Amino acid sequence: MKTWHWFGVAVLFGLLAVAGCRNAAESSATKEYDVKATIVRVAADKTTVTLDHEDIKGFMKAMTMEFRVEDPKLLDGFAPGDQIEGRLKVTSDHPSGILTGLKKSSASAAKANEEAEITAARSKLSAADLALVQAQDICPISEKRLGSMGEPFKLMFKDRPVFLCCDGCEDEAREDPDKTLAKVEELKAKKKASPPK
Secondary structure: OHHHHHHHHHHHHHHHHHHHHHHHHHHOOOEEEEEEEEEEEEOOOOOEEEEEEOOEOOOEOOEEEEEEEOOHHHHOOOOOOOEEEEEEEEOOOOOOOEEEEEEEOHHHHHHHHHHHHHHHHHOOOOHHHHHHHHHHOEOOOOOOEOOEOEOOEEEEEOOEEEEEOOHHHHHHHHHOHHHHHHHHHHHHHHHHHOOOO
């Protein structure tokens, strides 16, 4: 009877050991998740990045938090405001996740291309006109950014410069010069009040 008793105890401990190993293996299993976010801050040493992320399906709700990166080089070329897509690896060593891959989202890449085109178009202006265009920033007729349709088009109303996105907006601008000038002043005030990006 005692032999059976000890045999039963041994079997029980064996089953518990197997279960324990299985649980340990499961807890150390690596899981990976897709991440979509906007960069809030990049650490000076590029070991961490703070993201304002969307829901990470199956892992966490949308929030702003800091993540470690697998390699500081992953953050080369990234800055606050960039919209990114990435890969988050979660392990027992990194239960809150570690970023293993990052790329700019298509929306962010498109915005960067647009900014490059605007900068190139505005670079054709004289220094004085460039300063005026940057202060106005938006066409008073189309409400598109100056430079988004090529070199900004300049008009003078009552000895005051007005910049349009293209010559196609000229007729409408000339229909009511006072209204156009008022809109330009409104755009300048709005630009001045908005924080730099």
